[in-house]
Amino acid sequence: MSGSEDGKTEFELAEWEHAFESNPSSRDKFYITVAYPYPSGAMHVGHGRTYIVPDVIARFWRMRGKEVLYPMAFHVTGAPVIGISKRIARGDPQAIQLYRDLYKVPEAVLKEFVDPLAIVRHFSSEYQRVMRASGLSIDWRRRFTTVDPQYSRFIEWQWKHLRDAGHVSKGAHPVRYCLQCDNPVGDHDLLEGDKAEIIRFTLVMFSWKDSFIPTATLRPETIYGVTNLWVNPDVTYVRTLVDGKSWIVSREAAEKLALQDHTVEVAEEIQGSSLIDETVSHPLCGEIPILPASFVDPGMASGMVMSVPAHAPFDYIALRDLQSKGLYTGISPIPLISVKGYREIPAAEAVEKAGISDQNDPRMETLTQEVYSAEFSHGRLFDRFGGESVREARESVAELMVEKYQSVYMFEFDSRPVVCRCGSKVFVKILHDQWFLQYSDPAWKADVAAHLSKMDLVPPEVRAEFERTIDWLKDWACTRRIGLGTRLPGDPDWLIEPLSDSTIYMAYYTISHLIREIPAEKLDFPVFEYIFLGKDSPSLPEREKLEAMRKEFLYWYPYDFRFSAKDLISNHLTFQLFHHTAIFPGELLPRGMVVFGMGLLNGAKMSSSKGNVFLLEDAIQTFGADTVRMFLVGSAEPWQDFDWRDELVASTRKQIERFAHTIRESWGTFGETLEMDRWLVSKMQGHIERTTAALENFQTRQALQESYFAIESDLKWYRRRTVGQPGGSSGLQSLCSTWTCLLAPIIPFTCERLWSDLGGEGLVSFAPWPEPDPGLVDTG
Incomplete structure (x- = not known):
């Protein structure tokens, strides 16, 4: 697998193995989260963008001197893998072709997919491997799955709060229902029709x-x-x-x-x-x-x-x-x-x-x-x-x-077809004795709307869609009879469904690496009351460990920004606001969200079920991780739709090769400082300032325009005017290290190698971010 464009990947991965593990410190924190993946298939380049854009932002703020936390986990709750398992067990040719030919699951492994947990184990491992190969600066100590015993106890604590507050009720409501599975189905359970209302x-x-x-x-x-x-x-x-x-x-x-x-x-x-x-x-x-x-x-x-x-x-x-x-x-x-x-x-x-x-x-x-x-x-x-x-x-x-x-x-x-992951048609059924989250409650809606008004939303236009969702959201069927997940406290015949056990896990990330040291049976309600709400109890077990968790939580929370796709505004992104306002005090509520556009492949919407995807691992092997990263963050701003086209990606690879060649060529140039060197250094101050401003505003495309194309344009101008002159004693030498730092969040593999070649200290991932120097700006 080629990660950097000169093929040297393993060095960087080894150097990064524990580099991004973050702990509370005296520095200001920057905590970002992304919707954790459901590992039921291989990652495609659309998934890649979802995780690479936040990584660029995480790397940027890390170089700005903040303590940055970028964690990851795997969402395995619900019936989707059970439906997939059933299709494979009965020899469904479409399912087998998808997993064998598109996802490249070996025959021996595919045979094990009759066990739903085998699917989870295989793809969660694959996701982590491909995420590492993509250069994601994740703190992998905090990895968990939503069926871990400790996580289930956390969810039980959350749901006791919701029921005590009157946000959960039992009744009869129309729900999406699969007759084959004999179970209500949610968005994650559907092969087709996840947008159908x-x-x-x-x-x-x-x-x-x-x-x-x-x-x-x-x-x-x-x-x-x-x-x-x-x-x-x-x-x-x-x-x-x-x-x-x-x-x-x-x-x-x-x-x-x-x-x-x-x-x-x-x-x-x-x-x-x-x-x-x-x-x-x-x-x-x-x-x-x-x-x-x-x-x-x-x-x-x-x-x-x-x-x-x-x-x-x-x-x-x-x-x-x-x-x-x-x-x-x-x-x-x-x-x-x-x-x-x-x-x-x-x-x-x-x-x-x-x-x-x-x-x-x-x-x-x-x-x-x-x-x-x-x-x-x-x-x-x-x-x-x-x-x-x-x-x-x-x-x-x-x-x-x-x-x-x-x-x-x-x-x-309102739209069809609606098909369960088991392959069967989904109907609308009036379900009795079902549990519902009362999102229709006007008082709850008012609390969420009030907090939304204080949040930083990117782009600003999505605020209206959040407001509409809060307004029309109705009661939500929150339990299922079959699947993986946590049993509903007080009514264990029911399981909490996937979109209802994934609303405050961002808080769990802060302690996930520590809580696994305590057996799940010791994690009763007072334990979580202390960790997350500071309510002490004389019967708390392992107090020293709990105090460490409480400290960790208070350092990181609330999260600063959550990144996710715009199609989740109508469910997950809004649901998590409801749950946060129901459980946490105002100072611990989410601060901001960045909403992504959708991914296209050669002009058509990406769809794994229809085979219209390009796997992320294939893209990395074909073009290199840095090329994939640079294209995904630079072809459009995060909130815009992007279109993957091989010919454009190939041209991106050439751009990285030009950059690396220019750095190595320029670093070896020594001579007298010329007027043009001062001009080059002056221009660089503007690029630093504008790149910084762009990344502060999550404008990854604009950041790339400034940190790559604008600088390359300046160099062309510089070279045309210094032909035959032995320049470079200051201008080019300064440019090399500064340019490498500016592009390090976007193409880290290439920049780590160049940083080493330039004699930089440590990893460029932790080098100080360049700051513009007004004294170097030519005002003449």
Whole structure:
């Protein structure tokens, strides 16, 4: 494995073995954390960026003289590895190909993956090995896994606090559920669909003969503008007895309703084509016909749709298509909502203005969302329909339908497919006797929002997304029946799920290397009360060790910055704020967060499950660790999306080679100090200042522009003007050591070798960061 661009890796890794182990000292601290990985597969270059960017920041502040802590652990809680293990055990060809061919797991090791813990052991070891090869300056003494006995006792302490504070309750809620695993599933348990949210539909009951045809809607207030129903003529529907009443729904809907507190018995099949031109009725809109529409998806909610062409672009264009063929020309849109910026029939105006010719136009989804959003935010029903705002009418009409017109609610995903890691389809199920974290609690939300307002968020634009998440966050199913992890205190039949046992582990890092010296059975509630909250107890065991842990915790906490991807704002990053505010006093709450953009590979989103990734180890072997690091931190700022392209990475390697060659060539140049040397030294002061400012603001790309490209440009200018002159007695000599230090956080392998060649003392990783000298700035 080639770490530095001259191939000398093992020397640096040996020198760094214990170099980054951090302990409390008289120096100011800088404590950063990153979302710990779930070791169920190999690291790709997207993961690499997640950990390399914080490493650059850690190395920078270490050279600035701070005591820096950058720890790492492995998140193995939950059912994902169990699902993977089951797929491999049953010979799932896709899973086997993924692990054997993409992740390069040897056949002998792959056979052991029928044991979930074998997966954890293999990939946590692989992660650590590749992280070391990436040059991460981690304090590996603090490594732990979330199934370690001591960590479980820590989680038990946390959850006793949450329950005592009233933040945990038991009840019935809709959850994502895998029938194959017979278990609720969270984001980490999913192979596909981790962004899918559960949404509530109102089933509007239309009468037809002796049955009901329920149509699912998110906009019950539009019942007054319904002109027809849409049914897919190519679908086979079923007449189903639901709670003893006859419903006509898709077969998929019948299966879903059975999971949502309904008794369901399928009676007979009904062809969708036989329903066309039938008449249905509802007290709020009268009699209307059933029309054919191929866009109706039997897999979405009830498989039937009501049509509101005045306010739904899809309905408008579908009706327009039929009428263009001379069919159903007597049906006209019924406007019922006035909204600023639109004329009487918003859907018609939006479609015609956009020049959309048919239902398959890719702009239709965006157009629909624009109309719906405008009407929800600013729309008001006409006086003859009640005069309420759309926001108010949505709830009041839904309640009216449930109370008087036999409507019920049905829960569905807002996007599909949703697939468990075991390979099975995930459904929405109403789960009873489940434990929930009450993120809906207004008082808890207020505490979190108040603390968020004091935090340093990078980039600043993400603050609005955090605020939205805090506002809409609902109760969260926090336990599972099967998987790895900690049993719920007081109800050990349940396990705490992955996104709920990973919220304050940043505090555990501060003591993880010490607490393993105490047997887990001695770690009762008072132990953690003392370590983290300072509450003394006469019965504390091993007091000297606990005092050392208390001292360590108070030195490091709170963490200064947490680094993670923007897709975790809607769950983990916000959850950890809720849990911190519930347990710790204000002076120990998180100070800042840096939110990353996403990773692309040749323009497409990286996805391990789809094989669209480039493994980090392969990248290091192909290009070298420093090349990988320099590209990942320099191709975009951390909060921007980056795009891995081999040809651009290869050019980065050439840049590092030029830098190393320039340093070695310049260091051997001696001669009289020239005016151009003074110019070069003067320019360097600006680069030092701007590189420092960029890294203080987490702008790794800008830092690289200043510390590499701008300096290289100055050197080219310098050389053109000193051709044939024996310069270099001061300018070039000063530049060599300063330039090496400036780039050391980004390309540490190369810079350690150069620092040694330059006769630098110790490791460049601990050399003083260059400081600009105003006295060397040429003001002339």
